[in-house]
Amino acid sequence: MNYMPKPKSTALTRRAMLKTGAAALAMPALLHHTRAYAQSPTIKIGHVSPRTGPLAGFAEADDYVLEGIRAAFAGGIENNGRRFEVEIISRDSQSNPNRAAEVAADLILGDEVDIIVAASTPDTTNPVADQAEINEVPCITTDCPWQPYFFGRNGNPTQPFKYTYHFFWGLEDVIAAFLDLWSQQGVAKVVGGLFPNDADGNAWGDPELGFPPALEANGFDLVDLGRYQPLSDDFSSHISAFRDAGCEIVTGNMIPPDFGTFWAQSAQQGFKPKIVSIGKALLFPSAIESLGSRGNGLTSEIWWTPDHPFGSSLTGQSARELAEGYTAATGRPWTQPIGFKHALFEVVNNVLTRAADLDDTDSILEAIRQTRMPSMVGPVDWSTGPVANVSKTPLVAGQWQQDAAGKFTLVVTSNATAPDIPVTGELMLLG
Amino acid sequence: MIRASEISIVQSSRAAWIAGLVGLLLLLALLAAPYWAGRADMRLLSEIYLYLALACLWNILAGYAGLVSVGQHAYVGLGGYMLFALAMFGGINPLVAIPLAGLIGGVASMLVAVLIFRLSGAYFAIGTWVVAETFRLSFAQVSALGGGSGTSLPAGIVTAIGDGRDGREAIIYWGSLGIAVLVLAAIFLLLRSRQGPALKAIRDNELAARSLGIDIWRSKFIIYVGASTLTAMVGAAIFLQKLRISPDAAFSVNDWTAFVIFIVVIGGIGTLEGPIIGTIVFFLLRETLADLGPSYQLILGLVAIVVMLRAPQGLWGFVRSHYRIELFPLTPRAIDSQSKKDI
Numbered sequence: 057m058n059y060m061p062k063p064k065s066t067a068l069t070r071r072a073m074l075k076t077g078a079a080a081l082a083m084p085a086l087l088h089h090t091r092a093y094a095q096s097p098t099i100k101i102g103h104v105s106p107r108t109g110p111l112a113g114f115a116e117a118d119d120y121v122l123e124g125i126r127a128a129f130a131g132g133i134e135n136n137g138r139r140f141e142v143e144i145i146s147r148d149s150q151s152n153p154n155r156a157a158e159v160a161a162d163l164i165l166g167d168e169v170d171i172i173v174a175a176s177t178p179d180t181t182n183p184v185a186d187q188a189e190i191n192e193v194p195c196i197t198t199d200c201p202w203q204p205y206f207f208g209r210n211g212n213p214t215q216p217f218k219y220t221y222h223f224f225w226g227l228e229d230v231i232a233a234f235l236d237l238w239s240q241q242g243v244a245k246v247v248g249g250l251f252p253n254d255a256d257g258n259a260w261g262d263p264e265l266g267f268p269p270a271l272e273a274n275g276f277d278l279v280d281l282g283r284y285q286p287l288s289d290d291f292s293s294h295i296s297a298f299r300d301a302g303c304e305i306v307t308g309n310m311i312p313p314d315f316g317t318f319w320a321q322s323a324q325q326g327f328k329p330k331i332v333s334i335g336k337a338l339l340f341p342s343a344i345e346s347l348g349s350r351g352n353g354l355t356s357e358i359w360w361t362p363d364h365p366f367g368s369s370l371t372g373q374s375a376r377e378l379a380e381g382y383t384a385a386t387g388r389p390w391t392q393p394i395g396f397k398h399a400l401f402e403v404v405n406n407v408l409t410r411a412a413d414l415d416d417t418d419s420i421l422e423a424i425r426q427t428r429m430p431s432m433v434g435p436v437d438w439s440t441g442p443v444a445n446v447s448k449t450p451l452v453a454g455q456w457q458q459d460a461a462g463k464f465t466l467v468v469t470s471n472a473t474a475p476d477i478p479v480t481g482e483l484m485l486l487g
Numbered sequence: 488m489i490r491a492s493e494i495s496i497v498q499s500s501r502a503a504w505i506a507g508l509v510g511l512l513l514l515l516a517l518l519a520a521p522y523w524a525g526r527a528d529m530r531l532l533s534e535i536y537l538y539l540a541l542a543c544l545w546n547i548l549a550g551y552a553g554l555v556s557v558g559q560h561a562y563v564g565l566g567g568y569m570l571f572a573l574a575m576f577g578g579i580n581p582l583v584a585i586p587l588a589g590l591i592g593g594v595a596s597m598l599v600a601v602l603i604f605r606l607s608g609a610y611f612a613i614g615t616w617v618v619a620e621t622f623r624l625s626f627a628q629v630s631a632l633g634g635g636s637g638t639s640l641p642a643g644i645v646t647a648i649g650d651g652r653d654g655r656e657a658i659i660y661w662g663s664l665g666i667a668v669l670v671l672a673a674i675f676l677l678l679r680s681r682q683g684p685a686l687k688a689i690r691d692n693e694l695a696a697r698s699l700g701i702d703i704w705r706s707k708f709i710i711y712v713g714a715s716t717l718t719a720m721v722g723a724a725i726f727l728q729k730l731r732i733s734p735d736a737a738f739s740v741n742d743w744t745a746f747v748i749f750i751v752v753i754g755g756i757g758t759l760e761g762p763i764i765g766t767i768v769f770f771l772l773r774e775t776l777a778d779l780g781p782s783y784q785l786i787l788g789l790v791a792i793v794v795m796l797r798a799p800q801g802l803w804g805f806v807r808s809h810y811r812i813e814l815f816p817l818t819p820r821a822i823d824s825q826s827k828k829d830i
Contacts (some may be wrong), residue, residue, distance in 0.1 A: 108780045148780055153637070153736040157729045158534070166527030176635070179733075186639045186730040192652070207730075209639040217642075253627050253635030255733070281634065287625065 064219035066410040094322050099142040099414060101134070101404055102172040104161030104181045104184045105397075109151025110311075113340045114176035114199065117394045120382050122146060125401040135414050142408075144401075145169060149180050157183035164191045171408070171420060173400050175199040178394065182209055185220040193422045195220040196403055198396045202446040203225045204259045209320060216444035219417075221424050223403070224396070225437050227259060229356045231270040231472055233453035234333050236472040237355060238276075238305055238481050243330045245276045248298035250291075250308030250318060253283035256336060260309040269306065279303055281465075286311060291318040295327045309335035312343040319350060330475040330485045331355060333453065341389040352458040353486045357451055358468055360395035360433055363480055368432050370402045375432060406476050434474075449473030455483055493769045495504060495824045498816040500677075506814035521657035525819040529660045533728065535770055536667035539820060540721045541743065541792035542750040544714045550746075550757035551678075551686040553693060553720040555608075558615030561599075562592045562623045562715045564737030566722025568626055571732055574644050576631070581640075581648055585723040592719020604704065605713075616740070623738035631660065632745050637733020645730065666724055674759060677713075678817050682706065690757060694700050749787065753799025754796045764803050775826055 092398060103122075105115040122144060129142040145167050148459045156179065164187060171194045181197040186209060188195030196381035197220070204285035205222050238247075249268075250260030260266050271278045279301045281294055295318075298306065306329045310318070315337035322328075325355035337343060337481075338356035345351065350456060373381070379390035392433065408414065411423040427447070428437045434449045443445045454468040467481030500710045520529055541563070548554040569588035573579045579587065603614040627635040649655035677683060685706055688696035692746065697703055722743075726732050736742075753763020772790065798805035807813065822828060 141822070148778060152739070153731060153733060154729060154739060157731060161728075162527060163532055165525070165530055179735075182637075182639065183729070183731045186745050189642055190730060204636065208633070208636050210641050255636035258634055258636045285627070286635070304540050 057155070059291065076378065077275065078403055078468055080391055090143065093262060098143055099171075099408060100108070100167060100169040101142065101144045101401075102160070102169035103144055103222060104149050104156055104160050104163070104172070104180060105144040105146065106151040106156075106176050106180055107148035110147075111149075111151040111176055111179065113342065113391070115397075116388070116391050117270055117382055117386075117397065118146065120385050121228070121397045121401075122385055123377075124371060124373075124381070124398070127403070133408055135409055135411060140408070140414065149184075151179065153183045155177045155209065156180050157187055158186040160184040161191070164188065164193050166351065169193065170370075171196070173197065173404060175397055178204040181205055181222065182255075185209060185217070185242060189219045190265065192219055192417060193373075194407075194417060196407075196422060197222045198224050198400050199393055200224060200257070201230070201259060202246040202442065202448070203262075204255045205267055206443055206446060207265075208255055209444065211302045211445065213443045219421065220372070221445050221447070223399075223433075223438075223447040225357075225359065225449055226442065226446075227262075227266055229337060229448070229451040230260075231267060232473045233451055233470060234307060235270070235274055235355055236278075237333060237453045237466050237470040239332055240470065241485055243485065244302060244304040246301055246303045246305070247276050248294065248301070248303035248306045248329070249273060249278050249280040249455075250294060250306065250310055250314075250334070251280065251283055252286045252288075252308075252314065254286050254311075256309045257283060257286075259336060260335065276299070276305075286314060288314060289317060291321050291323065294318070295322055297323050298329070299325075299327045303458060304330045306332045307334065310337040312337045312340075312346075315343075316347065319347065319389075323350065328486065331483075332486065333357075339393075340391055340455065341466075343465060348459065351456055351464060353455060353484055354454060355483070356466075358392070358454045359449070360392045361454075361480075362390060362467060362470060363393070363468065364433070364477055366395075366434055368398060368402060369429055370398075370405050373432075378432065395432045399433040399436070402431045403427065403429070403436055441483055450453060450477060452477050455479060457484065494821050496819050497822055498819050500519075500813060500816060500820075502812040502817040504815060510814075512670070513798050518661070521653075521660060526656060529656060530728070531770075531774075533663035534664040535766060537721050537725050538747070538750065538769070539762060539766045540670040541718065541760070542669045542754070542766055543674055544718050545712060545744075545747045546751045546756060546759075546762045547674050547677075547686075548714050550751065550761075551690050553689055554707060554711055555612050556615040557740070557748070558617070558619035559715070559747070560620030560738050560740055560742070561619035561720050562617070562718040563597065563722035563725065563743040564622055564626065564734070565592050565595060566637070566724075567718030567726030567729075567737045568720070569733050570630060570723035570726055571632060571638065574640065575638075579698070579793065581644060581723075582658070583728050585662065585666075585720055585727070586592070589720030590717045590721035592722070593712055594678075594717075595715050596715030598709050599715075600708055600820055602752050616633075619738055619740065619744075623734045627734040628736065633733065635734060637731060637736065639731045640727075645727075650662060651692075663724055663728075666717075666721060669726045670721075673717070675718050675815060675817075678759070678815075682709070683817070686710070698718075749791055751801075753791060753801055755805075755807075758801070758803050759817060760807075760813070761801050761803040763813030765801070768802065811823070 105118055121332040127340050131197050132139045132141045147159035172188050174197045176178050176199045178200050181200045185195050251257040264475050266276055266382055279297055291374045333355040335357055338354050362376040364375045366376045406429045409422045411420045413419040427439050436447050438447045451476050452471045456464050458464050459469055468479050469481055471479050491663045550554055569591045570584045573584035574581050599618050608612045648659045695783040702748045750765035751762050755761025
């Protein structure tokens with residue numbers, strides 16, 4: 057008697073089942089839509105942020121900012137005379153674009169958020185915005201220059217995105233701010249460029265939209281050795297090329313470890329530029345402090361400081377009150393993303409109170425497009441943007457200066473691009 | 488005294504028959520998921536299927552063919568990039584592009600195999616990692632695909648997949664399920680074929696297998712190319728869901744190799760059941776603990792250490808050694824022809 061089954065039977069049945077599945081594909085899928093707040097009116101806001109991983113510095117103030125926002129939302133918001141509870145669901149992207157896409161999809165599909173927000177570099181804003189666009193949920197993002205956000209997602213200015221909106225400054229602003237900074241002290245107009253092969257570096261070094269054409273138009277010579285791979289451990293070829301060309305200015309967009317390497321090797325190899333203006337690497341006090349006295353005098357773009365003449369439309373706090381509140385709560389120095397993270401929820405609040413019908417996505421989108429409000433980081437207004445999905449906020453430039461006690465302060469030294477923002481110090485050249 | 492004529496060799500068992508039946512019913516239920524599950528559940532299930540496929544493929548490489556590759560993310564990323572390239576520049580429907588991406592991955596893996604099969608043991612493992620890094624750095628130079636910045640799949644390409652949002656999501660779901668079933672079926676049939684015992688012989692002792700007349704290089708080559716082809720297909724399906732690709736995301740050693748090895752090791756390497764158990768455990772941990780931040784990674788590490796110390800053969804190996812059951816009938820047993828009892 058043969059006790060053995062035909063070995064392939066199970067597998068063949070599985071395959072047959074798959075064919076049945078393919079046939080079922082022809083049937084239209086059933087629609088089930090349940091709006092969570094149809095019974096109890098609650099608006100859900102999804103929030104994606106890099107709480108852990110290499111980008112965690114951008115999100116270090118999340119707890120403080122969200123606590124303030126949740127307190128402001130405690131009584132709910134009012135829309136057309138109706139009161140809605142507000143729930144903020146915050147998820148960690150782990151600084152990983154794959155994970156950012158996954159948690160965004162989970163917030164949209166699982167938690168069924170009514171609006172999704174995200175901040176901090178293209179690795180967070182872009183995957184979240186892509187998920188929102190395809191899943192048809194309104195999305196507001198910030199804290200990433202608008203070119204990597206818009207063009208990095210294959211955006212087309214004549215056919216803008218429908219669901220995704222962004223506010224921040226752009227490359228043209230950082231170029232103008234740096235040019236103003238460099239022209240103050242009469243240094244030689246020879247610039248060394250350090251642009252990595254990543255989303256920000258490619259945008260900054262772009263031959264059409266980035267630094268190269270702007271510098272040429274303003275009479276600067278740029279020494280650009282091409283895109284280097286992030287996390288390089290050797291910048292000798294850059295340093296010798298800069299020194300040979302007589303560069304007195306160095307600029308670029310770097311991650312902090314790369315800048316640390318470049319700056320240490322410059323000292324070892326005797327390269328002494330007079331001005332070093334680097335994006336991204338010099339944002340955080342912790343990054344500057346790790347450089348010791350070599351951090352003194354480095355210059356950077358400035359998106360927000362406690363001296364910015366802006367306040368919150370949600371809590372009434374001034375920029376200084378928000379920043380000092382963070383220091384009081386945590387004992388840590390303020391950072392620039394604090395203002396933008398707060399502003400992100402200000403914009404959401406403003407949109408949700410104005411929308412004609414909160415049950416209707418199109419009406420929320422219409423409210424976003426009609427936004428015209430003052431915020432913690434300056435006016436937000438999508439009707440004036442360079443493209444329909446972008447609203448620009450003011451940008452200035454300034455310098456990290458160390459006082460006698462060794463404490464670093466970020467002072468605004470150049471405000472030609474945004475005269476409303478007061479200058480708080482004078483540029484010193486590097487020794 | 489038992490004579491040879493009284494002995495039969497069988498692979499099946501009552502447990503395997505029951506498991507097959509339950510598996511079939513489960514598959515039917517999962518096929519119908521678009522009619523009963525929510526959108527988030529379907530997306531999570533799709534992700535589970537694709538991780539299951541990756542784990543099974545890594546298991547066949549490392550657990551059966553002795554090819555301990557820590558660079559299979561090379562093919563995940565290659566598949567993902569090929570999907571984007573075929574869909575964006577070739578105008579090919581993403582559903583057609585997925586198998587094509589698999590074929591391209593297969594051709595690439597043949598060339599890679601010729602190179603890295605000169606290495607063995609730890610050198611082979613490091614070699615595969617180097618290959619994956621080379622892939623990552625190469626794609627970072629391709630500016631048409633966004634270079635180091637990455638690029639997004641235009642919304643129009645994705646919406647063209649199916650009629651409306653629900654139709655599209657159902658098709659992507661069925662596609663992911665189909666890939667997982669294809670991978671499981673392919674591995675099951677392979678292990679039931681003549682190649683199965685050969686692979687197990689290689690797994691247990693390469694030298695002994697060679698002396699039995701097994702062409703080791705050829706067996707390994709077939710497994711490596713087959714597994715890499717399917718891995719590239721899985722990669723294409725993964726990035727169809729992610730919508731955005733960049734070199735760091737596509738060739739992420741954490742997401743596509745470390746987690747996969749974790750799944751196989753805690754589930755039970757060298758068994759077909761192991762990766763299934765491991766995938767379930769991994770997703771249970773992730774869905775409950777992922778928001779703990781760094782502690783989540785610590786817990787994963789702790790789980791891996793405890794399993795390796797307490798059950799070096801993985802959770803399934805632990806179960807099997809205690810209860811002698813097998814859900815996929817793959818181990819030959821000798822039974823008495825008359826009484827049908829194990830000898």
